[in-house]
Amino acid sequence: MTPIDRSRLERLTAAETERYVSARPKARALFERAQNSLVGGVPMQWMSEWPGGFPPVMTEAQGARLTDIDGHRYIDFCLGDTGAMFGHSPPAVAAVVARQAAKGLTAMLPSENAVIVAELLAERFGLPFWQMALSATDANRFVLRLAREITGRPKILVFNGCYHGTVDETIVSLEDGIPRSRRGNVGPAFDPTADSRVVEFNDLAALEAALKDRQVACVLTEPALTNLTGVVLPDPGYHPALRDLTRKAGTLLVIDETHTISTGPGGYTRAFGLEPDIFVLGKPIAGGIPAAAFGMTREVGAKVRDRLYGPGTSVAGIGGTLTANALALAAMRATLTEVATDSAYAHMTKLGERLAAGIRAVISRHDLPWYVTQLGARVEYRFQPTPPRTGTEARAGADGAVDRFFHLWCLNRGVMVTPMHNMLLACPATSEADVIRHDEVFGEAVAALLGS
Known part of the structure; x- marks a missing residue:
C-alpha cells in the first residue's frame, strides 16, 4: 500500500x-x-x-x-x-422560533407542545414515556440517577472509547486493560472507576463478567461508538447478545442516539430493531435550539413515576429551571413534524x-x-x-x-x-x-x- x-x-x-x-x-x-x-x-x-x-x-x-x-x-x-x-436554521424551525419568542420563552410551566412532542417521540421511537432535558449530557446524567434509584444498584457500565457528553461517570477508559479516569478529565468530582465499569465494545465475554455480580444498574452505550474514536461498528449479533446479557443480569439498557440518529428517522434503534429500556436523544432534535429528551419503557416509566411523583416525594439532582422551556418544545415539534421527515x-x-x-x-x-x-x-x-x-x-x-x-x-x-x-x-x-x-x-x- x-x-x-x-x-x-x-x-x-x-x-x-x-x-x-x-x-x-x-x-x-x-x-x-x-x-x-x-x-x-x-x-x-x-x-x-x-x-x-x-x-x-x-x-x-x-x-x-x-x-x-x-x-x-x-x-x-x-x-x-x-x-x-x-441544516442550519431550517425554515420551519426558524419560523416557529420567531413566533414562540413573541409569545413567551419560558415560564416554568408545561406547554401543549410538551404533550405533542412526547406523543411524536413515542410514535417515532417506540417507547411510551418521555421526559425532557436541555442537552444529551443532562439527559444521560438524569438517566443514570434514575437507573440507580429504581434498581437499587450502585454501578454503571460504559464502553471504552464511548462518548456521552460530559457526564462524570462516563469519562473513564481502559489503558492496558486497566480502568482509569480518562486522560484530560478535568478536576473529576470523584474517581470514575469507583462507580463505573468499563469494558471494550464488542467484547461480550468481558461484558458478561462485568454484569455477573448484579451490581450494575445500567449499561449506557451508543449503538456504534462515535465521537472519541471515529465510528466503531458493532459486530454481527452484538446488540442481541448485549440485550440478552443485560436482561439476564437485571440491568437496564440505555441507548444514547445523540450521534447515531443520522442512521434514519428512528435512529439506529429502529433501523436495527434494538430494544432499550431507556433511549436518549439530544443535539439535532430541536433543529439547533438546545434540547434533549429521554424515553423509557412502560415498566421503567411506572417505576420512575412511583419514586419521583408519589405523595411526599422530594427530587434532587434531576431537571433545571429552563428544562422543557416553551421555545425548545416548539422547535422540537417543528423539527419532528416538518424537518426530520x-x-x-x-x-x-x-x-x-x-x-x-x-x-x-x-x-x-x-x-x-x-x-x-x-x-x-x-x-x-x-x-x-x-x-x-x-x-x-x-x-x-x-x-x-x-x-x-x-x-x-x-x-x-x-x-x-x-x-x-x-x-x-x-x-x-x-x-x-x-x-x-x-x-x-x-x-x-x-x-x-x-x-x-
Whole structure:
C-alpha cells in the first residue's frame, strides 16, 4: 500500500497553515482580542481544536452553507457536529422560533407542545414515556440517577472509547486493560472507576463478567461508538447478545442516539430493531435550539413515576429551571413534524452513500491503507487500514498529523469537515454538487500528499 512521506506532509501542512492564517485576518484579530475576555480566546475549549491556530468565526449559516467573518463561504459537512444535522436554521424551525419568542420563552410551566412532542417521540421511537432535558449530557446524567434509584444498584457500565457528553461517570477508559479516569478529565468530582465499569465494545465475554455480580444498574452505550474514536461498528449479533446479557443480569439498557440518529428517522434503534429500556436523544432534535429528551419503557416509566411523583416525594439532582422551556418544545415539534421527515432522511442517506463511495474511490485509486464508515447521513474516514472493533484499536490507529493536513486543505478550499474525527454529514439542503465538490477537494489533497 502507498506510504505517506512524513516530511512532505509536514511541508504541506505548514503551507496550508500559512494560507489559512493569511486569508483570515478578521478572525485572527478577533481571536487575539478575545484573549482579554475569553479563556483561551474561545467560548469553549473544544473550539480551539480547529486547525490553523484559531477557529473561523461564523457570521451566518443557512442550510448547508456557512459564511465566516472574513467572507469565506463553506459547504458545511460539519453541521455543528450533528447539532445542525438537518441544516442550519431550517425554515420551519426558524419560523416557529420567531413566533414562540413573541409569545413567551419560558415560564416554568408545561406547554401543549410538551404533550405533542412526547406523543411524536413515542410514535417515532417506540417507547411510551418521555421526559425532557436541555442537552444529551443532562439527559444521560438524569438517566443514570434514575437507573440507580429504581434498581437499587450502585454501578454503571460504559464502553471504552464511548462518548456521552460530559457526564462524570462516563469519562473513564481502559489503558492496558486497566480502568482509569480518562486522560484530560478535568478536576473529576470523584474517581470514575469507583462507580463505573468499563469494558471494550464488542467484547461480550468481558461484558458478561462485568454484569455477573448484579451490581450494575445500567449499561449506557451508543449503538456504534462515535465521537472519541471515529465510528466503531458493532459486530454481527452484538446488540442481541448485549440485550440478552443485560436482561439476564437485571440491568437496564440505555441507548444514547445523540450521534447515531443520522442512521434514519428512528435512529439506529429502529433501523436495527434494538430494544432499550431507556433511549436518549439530544443535539439535532430541536433543529439547533438546545434540547434533549429521554424515553423509557412502560415498566421503567411506572417505576420512575412511583419514586419521583408519589405523595411526599422530594427530587434532587434531576431537571433545571429552563428544562422543557416553551421555545425548545416548539422547535422540537417543528423539527419532528416538518424537518426530520422520511423524505429528508432518504435524501440525506442517498448523499451519505454518495460521499462514502466517492471517498472510497479515491482511497482505492491510490491504494491507500484507509477506510470509510457510513451511518445513514453520517460518513467518516480514518487513516488506518482496517475498521477497529474496540476503542483501544481506534485510538491506536489515529493519525493526528494527517487529520490536521486534510482539515486545513478542505477549509482553504471552502469545504468544512468536523476537525475532531473526520466526520461529514449530509443535510436536507446538501446537494449532489456539494458532494462532488468534496470529492474533488479530497482527491486533490490526496494527490498533493502523494506528489502525484
